Amino acid sequence: MRLGLFLSITLTGFAVAGAVEVSCSPGSLGAQLRGQSGVDGLVVSGKIDASDLFFIADSLPSLRSLDLSSASIAAYDGEPLHGRIQYPAATVPAGCFMGAPLESVVFPAETTTLADGAFAGSRLRSVVLDTHTRATGFGVFASCIQLCEADFAEGAAGDYAFAGCVALEKATVGGGTLAAGVFSGCSALERIHGGGNITSVGGRAFEGCGALESFDFGAGLRTVGESAFAGSGLRAADMGLCPTDISIGGWAFAGCPSLESVMVPSGAVLGEGAFFGCTALESAEVPSGAGAVPDYAFAGAPLRNGSGVIPDGIVHIGAYALRGATGMRTVKLPASLISVGDYAMENMDGLASIDAVALDAVPATGTEVWRGVEQGAVELYTTTQTSTLFAGAPQWSDFKITVEAGATSPEAVAPERLKAWFEGDVLVLSSQVDEIAGVRVFNAAGMLLADVEPASSTVRIFTTNTPGALFIVNATMAGSGTETIKITR
Secondary structure (H helix, E strand, C coil): CHHHHHHHHHHHHHHHHCEEEEEECCCCHHHHCCCCCCCCEEEEEEEECHHHHHHHHHHCCCCCEEEEEEEEECCEEEEEECCEEEECCCEECCCCCCCCCCCEEECCCCCEEECCCCCCCCCCCEEEECCCEEECCCCCCCCCCCCCEEEECCCCECCCCCCCCCCCCEEEECCEEECCCCCCCCCCCCEEECHHHEEEECCCCCCCCCCCCCCCCCCCCCEECCCCCCCCCCCEEECCCCCCCCEECCCCCCCCCCCCEEECCCCCEECCCCCCCCCCCCECCCCCCCCEECCCCCCCCCCCECCCCCCCCCCEECCCCCCCCCCCCEEECCCCCCEECCCCCCCCCCCCEEECCCCCCCCEECCCCCCCCCHHHCEEEECHHHHHHHHCCCCCCCCEEEECCCCCCHHHHCCCCCEEEEECCEEEEECCCCCEEEEEEECCCCCEEEEECCCECEEEEECCCCCCCEEEEEEEECCCCEEEEEEEC
């Protein structure tokens, strides 16, 4: 009798103010709040289950504030509920509050999982996910168009968690792995706090974040996923502090209209189209150990200061790799270059010269590599020994071939501090000058076949299971730069 009277007084008192505090057992919330559809604030303690959560979502259209900090979620097993007869404990069901008028929610203090789309399209204004709340479902808060701020612990936000939250301006992240698409389409996002602690940026994580002008690429960042920053507002991508073997996925920075400069570590792995369509990109450096400039890598970027785009050690320039690099006045081809892909230099209409002095052979060329280039107005500098070869080669003979004054055959100036030969299937490298600190071996297509750090003056690399006859060896010498050698088995 006293409990019934207390409940009656409590509900009546809060009905006037529009807020209610309720202590529950699983499945009891509907009975306690019968007739209270005008409640706009609800504080729940005790135990609830999926039936109580769906009641809140379906039967309280005026609810704006929900506090579950003193509640825990029990498993549900009973009559069909939104198409299912069972729901797990400690879980807010998929789509439960999708489109709900909720503006704020405090999650249970006990470990709780938010399933797919649990609050998608709701009116939440801010979200805080501590170490106990795991929004690991897909798109848990997607398209919450009034959400302005998000704060979540490491690993607390899953794939596309905040995708399409167009009012989101600031986010604080706990580090670790940032899930795929987590902020995709958050066009107002300006600041990421804690970015320096991120070790992996998932694919499409910041795709379409046009207001994001800067990002802290920290020393622990090892992976940038496919299209991770595509279409974002980044002005610079300085990955100089990242691990030397950072992996940068395909199209990672594609279509960034304000991106002006790029710096990547020497051993980075670069995916195709990584900087495709970056129409403001003035300078960029391809990692010296990459082996190839990937397909579409810089297509559409002007690259007025693009001297580092084809560094020593590059064996292949991919299809469309430098298409439309209208700002490049000169291209220097490294001694290691073997092939150039289809349309790789198309529409480089600002090109005035090509330095091919380091080459001892004419690189193989794909389809219409130089289409749109006025080749007769472009100087192609060669050695005396290679000028005849270039003059007789399709797609090269139309250039203004010029023997550079004082140029000698590459064989005559080949470095003596590193020697390479085969003993059967064993590739042997030897240096009489410096220790060999690192060795990368590529095939003719630019594929990495071996990567070792011997710290020795002699290195032996087994190639028994390695296909191909022509190899490019890129060696880092202790204290004296790098050496590149082409060798045939």
